[in-house]
Amino acid sequence: MTTPHLTHTPLSVQQLSFFHKKRCILHNVSFETEPSGITGLLGINGAGKSTLLSLLAAHTFPASGTISLGPITTHTHTAQWHKLVAFLPETPALEPHLTTQQHILFIAQIAGLPLHDARHKTQHIVEKLQLQNVLHTPTKHLSFGFKKRVALASTLVTSPHLLLLDEPGAGLDPSQLVTLRHTLQELAQDHKIILSSHIIHELSLLTSSILTLHNTTLTPYHHQDLDTPLYILRIQPHQRELAAHLLAQLDQVSMTRSSTPDTLQLMLPENLLSHALQLLLSHGIQPLEWFRPSHDDELEAKFLILTQRSTT
Amino acid sequence: MSKKTIKTHLVTLTLRELRALWSQRWTPLVAGLTLLLQALLIAAIAISDQPRYAFASLEDFFYIAFGSSIILTLLLAMRSFSEDYAQGTWLQINLSSLSSLHITTSKILAIVLSTFLVQLVAAPFPLLLVQKGHLSTAHLLTGYFGLVLVQCATTAIGTFFSSLTARQLLSLALSSTLLIALLALWMLSAILSPELASIATTLSFYEGNFHGFMAGRLVLSEVTYYVSISTLFISATTLRLRSRRLL
Numbered sequence: 236m237t238t239p240h241l242t243h244t245p246l247s248v249q250q251l252s253f254f255h256k257k258r259c260i261l262h263n264v265s266f267e268t269e270p271s272g273i274t275g276l277l278g279i280n281g282a283g284k285s286t287l288l289s290l291l292a293a294h295t296f297p298a299s300g301t302i303s304l305g306p307i308t309t310h311t312h313t314a315q316w317h318k319l320v321a322f323l324p325e326t327p328a329l330e331p332h333l334t335t336q337q338h339i340l341f342i343a344q345i346a347g348l349p350l351h352d353a354r355h356k357t358q359h360i361v362e363k364l365q366l367q368n369v370l371h372t373p374t375k376h377l378s379f380g381f382k383k384r385v386a387l388a389s390t391l392v393t394s395p396h397l398l399l400l401d402e403p404g405a406g407l408d409p410s411q412l413v414t415l416r417h418t419l420q421e422l423a424q425d426h427k428i429i430l431s432s433h434i435i436h437e438l439s440l441l442t443s444s445i446l447t448l449h450n451t452t453l454t455p456y457h458h459q460d461l462d463t464p465l466y467i468l469r470i471q472p473h474q475r476e477l478a479a480h481l482l483a484q485l486d487q488v489s490m491t492r493s494s495t496p497d498t499l500q501l502m503l504p505e506n507l508l509s510h511a512l513q514l515l516l517s518h519g520i521q522p523l524e525w526f527r528p529s530h531d532d533e534l535e536a537k538f539l540i541l542t543q544r545s546t547t
Numbered sequence: 548m549s550k551k552t553i554k555t556h557l558v559t560l561t562l563r564e565l566r567a568l569w570s571q572r573w574t575p576l577v578a579g580l581t582l583l584l585q586a587l588l589i590a591a592i593a594i595s596d597q598p599r600y601a602f603a604s605l606e607d608f609f610y611i612a613f614g615s616s617i618i619l620t621l622l623l624a625m626r627s628f629s630e631d632y633a634q635g636t637w638l639q640i641n642l643s644s645l646s647s648l649h650i651t652t653s654k655i656l657a658i659v660l661s662t663f664l665v666q667l668v669a670a671p672f673p674l675l676l677v678q679k680g681h682l683s684t685a686h687l688l689t690g691y692f693g694l695v696l697v698q699c700a701t702t703a704i705g706t707f708f709s710s711l712t713a714r715q716l717l718s719l720a721l722s723s724t725l726l727i728a729l730l731a732l733w734m735l736s737a738i739l740s741p742e743l744a745s746i747a748t749t750l751s752f753y754e755g756n757f758h759g760f761m762a763g764r765l766v767l768s769e770v771t772y773y774v775s776i777s778t779l780f781i782s783a784t785t786l787r788l789r790s791r792r793l794l
Contacts, residue, residue, distance in 0.1 A: 317642050328635030332570035344559045345643040
């Protein structure tokens, strides 16, 4: 079967479930990505992000559900799927006894490329990711940042339609993160990318949509959700639960309780702010303080809210 | 998949396995120790007081090489899949377009090739026996053919157990246990009924299945035995891989 044109075909996941040693990791997860661009996968450690990516890569198989790119699914067209999809794990696993060039060439060859094409593509990828200086260095002697770059080059050498990146920024220093961000933004023009992270700041800069994974379920968010302002509300500690109950009834409001007993963290549109305040006042709740936190605190709080984790 | 592609895949994978084997210090060390052990045992026979025929000495050489081949092959085979699992390099093999049979075959091919080449280092001694003792070259070739079959069978067993676990020592323990059981099967013949004793001897890894090669005789039943063991465990490994992969 020839591969149909899949550049603008979204990835579709339906009712995906996965168990590990009788423990449910994913339960009826369904989503569809944008036809192109970068989709973020957000979740706390142990939420199942790596597992989901592993399933999307057809490295492991689910208990139930389907994963498809147009007419091609992981179950019925596995060999074809492996040619369309490339997976970069969190810890890059490179052939330790090979040099950078040999490793990328090896990956290209076992992906089915003829030797001539494999050499040509290897050269192209090496130039694109600026790996010329480490071309003849054994991969076991590379720094962590270069290992990640070589691993990324290995995933790109087969020209996949879909790139799955598991925590690509983990372990990189700030300058390497900037380089990675620019590289991914360039790649997003020609590839569909799903990348997982718990660094919400990186996801907010890179992605157009975010999927959050928490307690075996998945919730999609769009970028405008991340743009929703976050407010810190201080009230009397004994009124916090009542305030939380009242505000939870409002549409477009997401909240979490912070570690201090007198504070709530709310995400809501600016035009709902006065309505929310009036609701509290009408029930005898007098806010003591109402403000927007610093940028870093705001992102951290949004991460907690989006992953729906209570901090009390 | 075309024959050319299959050949290319096998060559690429086998070269990768050979590089992985010989880039580690462990492999030459183990090979050297095995050859040293072999040399010491041969020397112990050679310096005995009684004169011996070249024919008998060549039989003893293959007897000792049989044991050292098994030891070397098991020590190399224990890492074949386990190392890939532990290092994480199994991911790229699993997601490639390679078939499970190709992967298994290339790993076994690399180990058998390595073990055979190590055994060839000791070839001057049997060559000397053939030349000075006026022995038939066919005896030498038959003996080495038998060694290759033993190495294939042992590698297949070691590779199968390696495919089950990421722990190399566990893989070595399991494969060693099975091989010791197969080697010791002939001992049961003393306590079993004649019919069962015959079966035990037929299934024994050494007794009843390697004597022909040692003596320079190509016995079909012995060839069939080692080929069957190899086929059985290659198939088992392939099925094991298929159960882990969607391909």
